[in-house]
Amino acid sequence: MSWPTLHSSPSVVLVLPSLLAGLGLGFSLIVAIGAQNLFVLRQGIHREHLLAVVAVCALSDAALILLGVSGIGLVLQTVPWLIVVVRWAGAAFLVGYGLLAARRALRPSGATLHLETAASLLAPMAGGTTVQTRPARTTLTATVLTCLALTWLNPHVYLDTVFLLGSVASTHGDGRWAFAVGACIASLVWFSALGYGARFLGRWLDTPRAWRILDGVIAVVMFAIALSLVLPH
Numbered sequence: 001m002s003w004p005t006l007h008s009s010p011s012v013v014l015v016l017p018s019l020l021a022g023l024g025l026g027f028s029l030i031v032a033i034g035a036q037n038l039f040v041l042r043q044g045i046h047r048e049h050l051l052a053v054v055a056v057c058a059l060s061d062a063a064l065i066l067l068g069v070s071g072i073g074l075v076l077q078t079v080p081w082l083i084v085v086v087r088w089a090g091a092a093f094l095v096g097y098g099l100l101a102a103r104r105a106l107r108p109s110g111a112t113l114h115l116e117t118a119a120s121l122l123a124p125m126a127g128g129t130t131v132q133t134r135p136a137r138t139t140l141t142a143t144v145l146t147c148l149a150l151t152w153l154n155p156h157v158y159l160d161t162v163f164l165l166g167s168v169a170s171t172h173g174d175g176r177w178a179f180a181v182g183a184c185i186a187s188l189v190w191f192s193a194l195g196y197g198a199r200f201l202g203r204w205l206d207t208p209r210a211w212r213i214l215d216g217v218i219a220v221v222m223f224a225i226a227l228s229l230v231l232p233h
Contacts, residue, residue: 022182068166
């Protein structure tokens with residue numbers, strides 16, 4: 001009776017290195033601060049529709065990664081005008097989202113994380129009576145649409161995910177799908193950690209001033225990314 005050896009399982013030799021390579025490159029590309037990451041961070045801190053946001057981001061990344069590995073990136077290189085259209089559409093959306101963040105920073109609503117706690121839902125009124133109050137929440141539909149726009153209207157997503165990951169995956173030959181799986185795992189782990197880990201920032205975002213600073217940073221980053229998209233490349 002002979003026991004299987006590493007040499008008798010060539011698929012293991014191909015799959016594991018490709019999987020780890022995809023995991024590493026996926027993390028290196030997705031960790032960079034950007035519009036999508038900032039949106040996930042804000043939703044995580046505000047605790048609004050977080051599961052839906054993480055799911056949309058992870059599934060969108062997985063779809064783009066699989067498109068790139070399947071060779072669609074090579075096809076898109078033959079229609080460069082499509083990238084130009086996506087670049088300007090993405091820049092316009094980022095400017096609009098940046099303006100909304102800037103307005104929140106300049107004209108804050110006064111909302112803090114404490115508004116979402118049970119103790120703060122009772123606001124005192126004149127005469128000693130209390131009424132239940134809740135901060136205004138964005139609808140699930142609006143949140144999902146914003147998340148989809150920040151993902152699919154961002155040319156950097158196509159350059160990094162479809163073109164770059166797709167090109168690197170092609171060098172792994174038969175292990176390219178394992179490479180894709182590794183990149184998809186990196187995306188899922190990162191967005192989950194970013195979204196659900198954001199709530200630990202609550203004590204630093206316990207005042208309206210902290211939220212104004214966060215929204216100001218978001219606005220600046222959005223404008224900077226939009227400008228980088230329309231400048232000559």
